[in-house]
Amino acid sequence: MADPVARLRATYGAGPRHVLVLLLCFVVTGWVVLRLAGEATAWRMLLWFLGAVIFHDLVLFPVYAAVDRALRGVTRTARRPAASGGDGSERVRLAVLNHVRAPALAAGLLFLVFLPGLLGWGAETYRAATAQERMPYLLRWLAVSGVLFLVSAVALVIRWLRWRTSERG
Amino acid sequence: MPASDPAPPAEDRAGAADGYGTPRRLWQGLDRHRPPGADAVTRGWRSPLRGPWLTSVFGAVLLATLPLVIITGLLDYAAYAPRFGQAFPTDVSWLRLPYFDWPTRPSWLFRLTQGLHVGLGIVIVPVVLAKLWSVIPKLFDWPPARSVAQVLERLSLLLLVGGILFQIATGLLNIQYAYVFGFDFYTAHYFGAWVFTAALVAHVALKLPRMVTALRPRPGRDALRTPRAATRPEPPDPDGLVPVRPGPPTVSRRGAVALVGGGSLLLAVLTVGQSLDGPLRRTAWLLPRGQDPGAGPNGFQINRSAAAAGIQAADTGPGWRLTLHGAGRTVTLDRAALLAMAQHTARLPIACVEGWSTVQTWTGVRLRDLAALAGTPDPASAHVRSMERSGLFRQATLQANQVLDPDSLLALRVNGADLSPDHGFPARIIVPALPGVHCTKWVADIDFRTDG
Numbered sequence: 001m002a003d004p005v006a007r008l009r010a011t012y013g014a015g016p017r018h019v020l021v022l023l024l025c026f027v028v029t030g031w032v033v034l035r036l037a038g039e040a041t042a043w044r045m046l047l048w049f050l051g052a053v054i055f056h057d058l059v060l061f062p063v064y065a066a067v068d069r070a071l072r073g074v075t076r077t078a079r080r081p082a083a084s085g086g087d088g089s090e091r092v093r094l095a096v097l098n099h100v101r102a103p104a105l106a107a108g109l110l111f112l113v114f115l116p117g118l119l120g121w122g123a124e125t126y127r128a129a130t131a132q133e134r135m136p137y138l139l140r141w142l143a144v145s146g147v148l149f150l151v152s153a154v155a156l157v158i159r160w161l162r163w164r165t166s167e168r169g
Numbered sequence: 170m171p172a173s174d175p176a177p178p179a180e181d182r183a184g185a186a187d188g189y190g191t192p193r194r195l196w197q198g199l200d201r202h203r204p205p206g207a208d209a210v211t212r213g214w215r216s217p218l219r220g221p222w223l224t225s226v227f228g229a230v231l232l233a234t235l236p237l238v239i240i241t242g243l244l245d246y247a248a249y250a251p252r253f254g255q256a257f258p259t260d261v262s263w264l265r266l267p268y269f270d271w272p273t274r275p276s277w278l279f280r281l282t283q284g285l286h287v288g289l290g291i292v293i294v295p296v297v298l299a300k301l302w303s304v305i306p307k308l309f310d311w312p313p314a315r316s317v318a319q320v321l322e323r324l325s326l327l328l329l330v331g332g333i334l335f336q337i338a339t340g341l342l343n344i345q346y347a348y349v350f351g352f353d354f355y356t357a358h359y360f361g362a363w364v365f366t367a368a369l370v371a372h373v374a375l376k377l378p379r380m381v382t383a384l385r386p387r388p389g390r391d392a393l394r395t396p397r398a399a400t401r402p403e404p405p406d407p408d409g410l411v412p413v414r415p416g417p418p419t420v421s422r423r424g425a426v427a428l429v430g431g432g433s434l435l436l437a438v439l440t441v442g443q444s445l446d447g448p449l450r451r452t453a454w455l456l457p458r459g460q461d462p463g464a465g466p467n468g469f470q471i472n473r474s475a476a477a478a479g480i481q482a483a484d485t486g487p488g489w490r491l492t493l494h495g496a497g498r499t500v501t502l503d504r505a506a507l508l509a510m511a512q513h514t515a516r517l518p519i520a521c522v523e524g525w526s527t528v529q530t531w532t533g534v535r536l537r538d539l540a541a542l543a544g545t546p547d548p549a550s551a552h553v554r555s556m557e558r559s560g561l562f563r564q565a566t567l568q569a570n571q572v573l574d575p576d577s578l579l580a581l582r583v584n585g586a587d588l589s590p591d592h593g594f595p596a597r598i599i600v601p602a603l604p605g606v607h608c609t610k611w612v613a614d615i616d617f618r619t620d621g
């Protein structure tokens with residue numbers, strides 16, 4: 001254990017590069033924390049910082065994973081073994097699953113990103129900035145989402161028709 | 170199946186052969202005391218797509234785009250000319266780019282940098298979410314760490330994930346005028362950016378070799394050509410991303426990548442309109458700046474209404490005067506006198522820090538003519554004040570190059586008509602490549618300074 005690098009690995013658990021880059025990371029963060037500690041709203045910032053992680057990991061992810069699980073249940077695509085190439089009906093069920101998944105994900109994404117506008121938050125700031133009245137875009141979002149589901153459904157039907165003709169031919 | 174990956178390089182393998190650091194008893198004990206349900210959670214991850222390849226693909230996309238978002242963000246701060254104490258937050262000590270004069274050319278520079286910042290920031294959202302999906306089993310790993318090194322790395326990952334989500338959340342709320350967070354956006358977004366950047370640098374320094382290995386092309390394993398039916402889990406990896414009990418694939422890897430890319434494309438299509446003029450602007454259908462700003466020569470977006478700025482008709486009527494201060498001289502002009510001076514017309518963008526922009530045709534007096542009139546033909550800077558009574562941006566200091574550019578104007582007219590009250594009547598500043606908030610509206614006086 002004369003080699004200091006080997007010793008570092010055995011005790012700390014990683015090499016010198018690891019120490020160095022993490023040190024750099026924590027120095028910057030530490031400096032920011034010191035600088036912000038005097039701000040009256042520092043706690044709120046911390047709350048939002050940690051809250052964002054908690055929201056993603058313990059709310060958003062479980063929710064969309066559960067929705068997907070339910071979808072797989074409904075389309076009965078959850079239980080088959082991987083090995084078989086899949087028969088025709090499985091192929092169709094998977095296609096249905098994915099043609100619901102894609103527009104659903106897109107609609108969810110748009111909802112998340114444009115949430116303040118969809119729900120009409122910050123009407124006063126909006127008026128001061130734009131000299132216009134804010135109207136919530138919820139209906140627009142529903143329209144975009146509807147179109148996405150429709151396009152996906154049409155694509156599914158086209159695929160399905162192609163499969164049928166190729167199976168016959 | 171092709172041969173499995175070679176053993177990871179020694180640098181990546183934490184500590185001694187069994188992975189425990191000092192104190193070994195502590196880490197071993199932690200490992201042995203698995204909380205109830207830990208095994209069920211480990212076996213519960215079923216997606217056969219999870220593994221180093223998919224994680225590395227999303228990682229590579231973010232590695233290519235995030236530096237652009239970071240740099241354009243820091244350039245936004247620089248574009249405020251922080252050396253005059255007018256960038257927010259004002260006191261950032263050494264955490265900033267070195268001071269430099271923000272250029273006036275090309276005139277679309279700020280339009281580009283800030284449009285990229287906000288646009289890319291939106292477009293990468295699906296990639297960020299997909300990347301987090303691909304690594305989320307790690308969050309529930311047991312033991313959470315086998316050494317001090319792993320504890321610290323996990324802490325840095327909290328900064329990384331918290332940082333990007335914080336930046337995205339505050340940014341998205343800002344451009345949609347929802348200040349629901351109750352803290353100062355500038356302070357939070359600026360310092361949040363540094364915490365995130367530091368954590369990103371650390372993460373990349375530690376993980377880059379892994380990414381390169383995972384993306385190395387391998388014969389017979391071209392994931393982008395493999396259909397769903399032939400999609401197989403990757404061989405077990407040292408990071409434990411590959412599930413121990415993978416389920417059947419419901420989508421191919423290329424399908425998953427296409428899904429994420431499609432999400433980005435959709436967001437891009439619904440965002441780019443806020444930087445375009447003409448009918449395409451309406452394609453930013455879900456954003457504030459895709460809305461119809463009205464018709465006529467003054468029918469383009471504003472960032473602060475005359476009403477919100479407290480500007481009254483009496484302030485802007487015939488009694489309005491522009492005061493110029495120069496080297497030992499003060500000059501007062503009314504609007505007629507300004508209109509009698511040499512008029513210059515320039516087609517210039519007005520680009521907002523919120524990422525939207527529009528190009529218009531402005532007419533007015535060159536700032537350098539006003540500087541000469543005030544007896545300061547070669548000013549070091551110019552301090553412009555508005556008639557606004559409150560607000561962060563009722564004054565701005567312009568650098569010498571911004572005063573002297575031949576297209577820098579005190580604009581009186583736009584697109585052939587007088588400025589409207591909301592666009593800054595009687596007179597406003599317009600300078601190439603200057604952030605919109607510094608193109609002061611309802612100008613009251615300009616102080617040309619020689620002392621920098």
Ligand code: HEM
Binds near residue numbers: 243336356366
């Ligand atoms: C991915 C991480 C991001 C980083 C590292 C980052 C970094 C920065 C930095 C350093 C600034 C300058 C702040 C200042 O002048 O005080 C800035 C400004 C800004 N960012 Fe970001 N940003 C990120 C994501 C986003 C996103 C996703 C959006 C919105 C979609 C966004 C919207 C804005 C806006 C609107 C400003 C202008 C603030 C102003 O000058 O008024 N940012 N960003």
